[in-house]
Amino acid sequence: xxxxxxxxxxxxxxxxxxxxxxxxxxxxxxxxxxxxxxxxxxxxxxxxxxxxxxxxxxxxxxxxxxxxxxxxxxxxxxxxxxxxxxxxxxxxxxxxxxxxxxxxxxxxxxxxxxxxxxxxxxxxxxxxxxxxxxxxxxxxxxxxxxxxxxx
Numbered sequence: 208x209x210x211x212x213x214x215x216x217x218x219x220x221x222x223x224x225x226x227x228x229x230x231x232x233x234x235x236x237x238x239x240x241x242x243x244x245x246x247x248x249x250x251x252x253x254x255x256x257x258x259x260x261x262x263x264x265x266x267x268x269x270x271x272x273x274x275x276x277x278x279x280x281x282x283x284x285x286x287x288x289x290x291x292x293x294x295x296x297x298x299x300x301x302x303x304x305x306x307x308x309x310x311x312x313x314x315x316x317x318x319x320x321x322x323x324x325x326x327x328x329x330x331x332x333x334x335x336x337x338x339x340x341x342x343x344x345x346x347x348x349x350x351x352x353x354x355x356x357x358x
Contacts, residue, residue, distance in 0.1 A: 208290045210312040213237065213293070213323075213329070214285055215285075216229075216283065216329050217285065217293060217321055220239045220321075220330075220331075221282065221297070221319075221327050223235075223236050223239060224236045224278075225277075225278045225279070225280070226328055228276070228277070228301075229276070229277050230277065230280040231265075231268045231273075231274075232260045232301075233260070233264040233268075236260055237257050237260070237261055238330075239327070239328075239329070239330055239331055240257045240260060240330055240331050241257070241322065241324070241330045241331065241332045242256060242257050242323055243255070243256055243257075243334060244256065244257055244260060244331055244332055244334070245331075245332070245334070245335075246259070246260050246263075246333075246334045247333075247334065247335040248336055249315050249336045249337060249338045250261075272303060273301075273316050274304065275299050275303070275304030276302065276303050276304060277285075277301070277302045278299060278300075278302075279300060279301075279302050279309060279346075280295045280298055280299020280300070281297060281299065281342055282295060282296075283296045283297055283298060283316075284296045285352060290318070290323070291323040292321070292322055292323075293320075293321040293322075293323075293329070294318065294319070294320060295318070295319040295320075295321060296316065296317070296318055296319075297316070297317055297319065298314060298315065298316050298317075298339070299314070299315060299317070299321060300314045300315060301313065302314045309331065313338070314338075314339045315336050315337060315338050315339060316336075316337055317335060317337065318334070318335045319331055319333070319334050319335075319338040320332045320333040326345075327358075331341055333336055
């Protein structure tokens with residue numbers, strides 16, 4: 208296995224998914240999803256399967272706000288679990304057409320499980336998207352108290 212070639216293929220699939228968002232054509236990027244993929248949205252909604260992914264994104268894009276929006280992000284890391292399984296961590300956000308850059312408050316971090324199918328094509332088997340938030344006062348307090356108790 209040539210990891211450089213495999214990483215390039217996964218990056219290309221990721222870029223095609225990003226472009227499908229801008230083009231509002233989720234069916235074209237569906238080749239990069241397994242039939243039974245799991246997709247967890249930033250708000251915790253669990254979509255099961257390629258059809259649910261396509262339909263939910265098409266429904267979302269029917270909202271006038273999303274016309275001309277771009278999905279922007281960068282890959283932080285890829286970890287090969289074996290020759291056919293990769294865990295990818297990335298960050299990104301939607302930038303609306305009237306914005307020069309996506310606001311920090313909408314930045315998300317996501318975990319993607321890529322698997323190589325029997326035709327040697329990388330496909331997304333699971334995607335978990337989570338909004339990046341600074342810890343609130345309660346979390347800061349609990350963390351401090353826990354540190355004092357352990358210390």
